[in-house]
Amino acid sequence: MPKETFFNLPEEKQNLICEAALEEFATHPFRHASVNRIVRRAGIAKGSFYQYFEDKTDLFRYLLQKAGEVKMRYLAPALQNAAHGDFFTLLHDLYLYGLQMAVEHPRYAALGKRLIEDRTLYAQIWSESAATAQDFFRPFIEKAMARGEIRSDLDPALVSWLVTTLSGQLNEYYLEHVASQYDARMMKTVEQFIAFLRHGLQPHS
Amino acid sequence: MPKETFFNLPEEKQNLICEAALEEFATHPFRHASVNRIVRRAGIAKGSFYQYFEDKTDLFRYLLQKAGEVKMRYLAPALQNAAHGDFFTLLHDLYLYGLQMAVEHPRYAALGKRLIEDRTLYAQIWSESAATAQDFFRPFIEKAMARGEIRSDLDPALVSWLVTTLSGQLNEYYLEHVASQYDARMMKTVEQFIAFLRHGLQPHS
DNA sequence: ATACAATATGACCGCGCGGTCACATGACCG
DNA sequence: CGGTCATGTGACCGCGCGGTCATATTGTAT
Numbered sequence: 001m002p003k004e005t006f007f008n009l010p011e012e013k014q015n016l017i018c019e020a021a022l023e024e025f026a027t028h029p030f031r032h033a034s035v036n037r038i039v040r041r042a043g044i045a046k047g048s049f050y051q052y053f054e055d056k057t058d059l060f061r062y063l064l065q066k067a068g069e070v071k072m073r074y075l076a077p078a079l080q081n082a083a084h085g086d087f088f089t090l091l092h093d094l095y096l097y098g099l100q101m102a103v104e105h106p107r108y109a110a111l112g113k114r115l116i117e118d119r120t121l122y123a124q125i126w127s128e129s130a131a132t133a134q135d136f137f138r139p140f141i142e143k144a145m146a147r148g149e150i151r152s153d154l155d156p157a158l159v160s161w162l163v164t165t166l167s168g169q170l171n172e173y174y175l176e177h178v179a180s181q182y183d184a185r186m187m188k189t190v191e192q193f194i195a196f197l198r199h200g201l202q203p204h205s
Numbered sequence: 206m207p208k209e210t211f212f213n214l215p216e217e218k219q220n221l222i223c224e225a226a227l228e229e230f231a232t233h234p235f236r237h238a239s240v241n242r243i244v245r246r247a248g249i250a251k252g253s254f255y256q257y258f259e260d261k262t263d264l265f266r267y268l269l270q271k272a273g274e275v276k277m278r279y280l281a282p283a284l285q286n287a288a289h290g291d292f293f294t295l296l297h298d299l300y301l302y303g304l305q306m307a308v309e310h311p312r313y314a315a316l317g318k319r320l321i322e323d324r325t326l327y328a329q330i331w332s333e334s335a336a337t338a339q340d341f342f343r344p345f346i347e348k349a350m351a352r353g354e355i356r357s358d359l360d361p362a363l364v365s366w367l368v369t370t371l372s373g374q375l376n377e378y379y380l381e382h383v384a385s386q387y388d389a390r391m392m393k394t395v396e397q398f399i400a401f402l403r404h405g406l407q408p409h410s
Numbered sequence: 411a412t413a414c415a416a417t418a419t420g421a422c423c424g425c426g427c428g429g430t431c432a433c434a435t436g437a438c439c440g
Numbered sequence: 441c442g443g444t445c446a447t448g449t450g451a452c453c454g455c456g457c458g459g460t461c462a463t464a465t466t467g468t469a470t
Contacts, residue, residue, distance in 0.1 A: 029234065031237065032236065117322065154397060154401070155397065157382065158378075158394070158397060158398075161378055161382070162401070165374050165378070169370050169374070173363075173366055173370075177362070177366070189363075192359065192360070192363065196359075196367070196405040196406065197405065198405075199404050199405045199406075199409075200401040200402065200403075200404045200405025200406075201401065201404075201405075202404075204404075
C-alpha cells in the first residue's frame, strides 16, 4: 500500500501519478516498467516517488487493486442475476461486461496480463489473495453440471479452464481484430462465442 | 544466421552453446535473457560469443529455426494423413503430436512463446516469413466448411483463431495442470478437447 | 520571527546489461 | 624459424535501472 504521504496529496496529483504509472505498466512488462519514466511523465522527482510508495511493486499492487474495483463495478450486475438464468446466460453476461470493461479501460485490463506474465510478481502478489478465476467459476460449473446444462462426462477442471481461458482470449481477439467500442458488434461476437461454448459443452440433444 | 566461425566449431561445442542458450531463452523473456549468463553457462568468453553470432537476436533466430525443424518432424505424419480423414481428425493428430513435441522438448516449445510475447522481436523476426498459424489452418477450415464438417454460419476467421489459440492454450494447460509425459492421459485430454471443439463447431444434427 | 516537522528534490550508488576492441593463442605454411 | 590468419579472451564502454540520502523548500503553530 502507498504511504500516508501519497494519500495526503491533492487528489488531482494522485491521479496524475496513477495516470503516468498506468500508462507505463500497460505498455511494459513489470520488470521493464521504469520508475524513471513514470516520475518523468508525472513531473515529480524520483525522491518524491519513494516518499509515496515503498517501491515499484507497491505502486503496481495499488493500481491492480483499483483495477479490481473497476472490474467489479462492471461484473456486479451479471453476478446479481446469477441465480435467475442458466450457466451460459451468466457466462454471456460476464463475458460481455468483462469485455466492455476491457474496451473502456484497456490499460487497467492490461495490468492483469502484466501480473500473470511475471512469475515472481505473480507469486509475490497473488499468494496474498489465493482466489483464481478458475476457483471463481468452479461452483457455477458444478451447479450447471448438476442441472444438466453441461455434459457430466467432461472434467470440471478442464471446463473451468476452458471458460476462464476463453474469457481472456476473447478480450484479446476482440481488442485486436474487431473493434474498440462497446457496440452491437461486440454483443454479436460474444453471442457467437457463447453459442460455440454452449454447443461444445452441453449434453447431446 | 550465425557466422561461419560458429559452424566451424566442433559439433559438441556448438551443442554446448545451443544448450546454454536454450536454457536461458526458455526461462527468460527475450529482453531479459542475458548473453552474460549464456556465455558463463557455456564456458566461453563473451568475445567468442560475438565471433559466433551477430547479436542476441541472431542466436535466438537460429534456435527458433531449429525448434521449427523439430516441430515439423512431429507434425509431418499428421499432415501426410490430412487428405484421408476429416478436419477434426487432422486437428486431433496435430494437437496430439504438437503436445508430444512440447512435452518432450519443452524448452524449444517455450521459444515460440518468447517470440510472441516480445512485440519488437516478433516484428523483427516474423515479418521475414509472414506465414502465421492462422494462415496455416485457413485452407483446412474452408475445406471443412465446404464439406459440411463445420457450420458455415461461423466466421472462418473466428474459427481459425479459435483453433489456433486453443492449440497454444492446450499446451499451456497440459504442461501446467496434467502431466509431463506422453501417455494415455494426454491422449484422453486431447480427445476431450477435440470432442468439445467438434460439438461446438459442427452443424446441428 | 522562530522553530520544527512534513515534504520535495536530483545527484548519486551499485549493478547488470548488450556490445566492442586491443590483444593473446596456436595451427598451419614456406 | 618467422609470418599469417582464424579463433579466443576479458577488461572495458555507455547506458538505464531501482533505490538512497543529504539537503532544500514549504507549511504551520507559536
